[in-house]
Amino acid sequence: MTAPARIGPYRIERLLGVGSFAMVWLGYDDALDSRVAIKVLAENWSHDLRVRERFLDEARLLRRLDHERLVRVHGLGELPDGRPYAVLAWADGGSLRDRLAGGPIPVPTALRLLGEVAAGVAVLHRHGVVHRDLTPGNVLFRSTAPAGDPAAGEVLIADLGLAKALAAASGLTARAGTPGYMAPEQDDPLAVVDTRADVFGLGRLGLRLLAAHPDSPHPDRPPAAVRMRDGVPARVAAVLRRATAHRPTDRHPDAAAFRVALERAVAGPGNLPAVRPSRRAHRFRVAGAALVALAAVGGVVGAEAGGEGPRRPASATYTSGPVTVALPAGWSATGATWAGQYGADGRPEPALVMSPQPRQWAADPGLPGAFVGLSASTAARTTPAGFLAERTHSDCVPAPARSTRRAGVEWTVVAYRCDRGRPLIVESAGLAPGRAALVYVQIVPPADAGADFVDTLLAGVRVR
Structure with missing residues (x-):
């Protein structure tokens, strides 16, 4: 295989690896005096639109996440023959x-x-x-x-x-x-x-x-x-x-x-x-978009938006399945399913997201909001405190756990302070009264919220 002399503005030094769908070259940026990895779609797949789109999706996804634990993407380009390439940070330590x-x-x-x-x-x-x-x-x-x-x-x-x-x-x-x-x-x-x-x-x-x-x-x-x-x-x-x-x-x-x-x-x-904590955690760093896509940040449990109908306009309350919430002023909500959480029937368990812009909450770290999920399968295997212990934020600093009783639920509440992205993330869980189910609420309060915002929101969560 003959190495190209250049790919875009990068001088090619050597081949780093070949996979099923792409090859990766080591490139050198003369202007910045630095090396990059350049991933090029394999020629035999260049005309398969599905594979091409998958290749581009990977680069877009990594660019969007832009996290220090993931390989970072610096840019996208296209060769003269039409094949796309992605410019990646070079992992010089190998695999x-x-x-x-x-x-x-x-x-x-x-x-x-x-x-x-x-x-x-x-x-x-x-x-x-x-x-x-x-x-x-x-x-x-x-x-x-x-x-x-x-x-x-x-x-x-x-x-x-x-x-x-x-x-x-x-x-x-x-x-x-x-x-x-x-x-x-x-x-x-x-x-x-x-x-x-x-x-x-x-x-x-x-x-x-x-x-x-x-x-x-x-x-x-x-x-x-x-x-x-x-x-x-x-x-x-x-x-x-x-x-x-x-x-x-x-x-x-x-x-x-x-x-x-x-x-x-x-x-x-x-x-x-x-x-x-890793070396990063000692610096109390957290990615700016570290919140899950409509999900619990520390829980790694996602909510699939739109699972129970379109977003509704702001109102006093919102109901999704057996869960009803009182909405803070100016907030609206959207029904969802709790991805990764499944009931005895194999179906995702219910959830909802509320925020001034619920469908933008995951992507915009400047938005306050809350995720509410109900899970019988989780209640069958652990306690509310045990569930929150599984959902730690290793890159943030937790306050001591506290308990508060609201609307018949004994809540365990843990607040995490982060110096980047969302500065405060509150995790809370309790057992739904009259049901063998755990109710979980993750809250990102507004920047100007009072000290009672979290407890007031929890008091507005009701389970039928």
């Missing part, structure tokens, strides 16, 4: 696949890496996106420390070409993923593919990092039959066993919950499930 090829990674480092990968996937889940192809080759590193430490550098999630928005990731989707890491439901074109498919991939990555025989992710063997390496805490094996369960309902609901469970297992019994 996890490269590092595993050099031999086993020490257990403490492997556990830390797995937690970092889960944190990156949690960013996608917060935005209502399922990756669907988590493999060692799609975990990259950007060097930030001297070479020699297998964990040196920032961990980046890459290759979202197979990613789908949660709202479009179910029903008649193309089979996608890598055998050994792909969730069983991804083989069924009619199955719902949601955040739990990525939890399966995280579990398989964990087996690849921590199993006694790491040459294979053991795609045909149950996790219970896989022996862990010496030094792996016994409780970690249980976390990986749950993550790789055949049935999605038996897995952790999302990447954030998986990460909390992993940290709890590493810390040992008797420890609170607090995620160990």
Whole structure:
């Protein structure tokens, strides 16, 4: 393969890799004295409009998210032959696949890496996106420390070409993923593919990092039959066993919950499930658009807008299924389903979003708003406090949890302060009176809201 001399304004130095749909070149920007990775759609797919659009969607998605845990996109271009290319930040530390090829990674480092990968996937889940192809080759590193430490550098999630928005990731989707890491439901074109498919991939990555025989992710063997390496805490094996369960309902609901469970297992019994902050968290940073697409930021549970009809104009109250809320002045609401949360009948559980502009709330960090969800399946497996413990914001600073009783509900409330994006995110959960269901409310108060805004809003949440 002959390397092009230039792609757009970039001088090409060498080929970095070739995949099924694209090739990646290392380019050099003379003006800025920096290197970039340039991903070019493969020539044999250039006339397939579906593949071309998928290629462009990946770049647009990464550009929109623009998060430090994901490979960043600097721009898009087109070759003279019409093939599109994306200019990406260069992950100069290589991939996890490269590092595993050099031999086993020490257990403490492997556990830390797995937690970092889960944190990156949690960013996608917060935005209502399922990756669907988590493999060692799609975990990259950007060097930030001297070479020699297998964990040196920032961990980046890459290759979202197979990613789908949660709202479009179910029903008649193309089979996608890598055998050994792909969730069983991804083989069924009619199955719902949601955040739990990525939890399966995280579990398989964990087996690849921590199993006694790491040459294979053991795609045909149950996790219970896989022996862990010496030094792996016994409780970690249980976390990986749950993550790789055949049935999605038996897995952790999302990447954030998986990460909390992993940290709890590493810390040992008797420890609170607090995620160990990364170097970024020490700086209390959070992405400006870190709020999930119509969903719980810390919960990585998405709400699919429009699930129960069009947006209604502002009024005193709004009802979605069994949930009725009192709307703050100037707010309206839209019905939704709670993506990633499923009842006994297999259907998404009910939710709603309210805000001055509910359909813009996820995309605009300047908007206040609230997400309200009701889940019987969650109440069957955990307590309100336990549910909130799964929905931590590792890049924000939490206040101590408090309790307040409003409208017959004993609420557990945790407020998170963040120095970028939405400055205050309030997580709250309680048991619905008279029902075996957990009601969850995430609130981003208006900047000028009084101290009683959160409690007043909670007092207006009613469940029939």
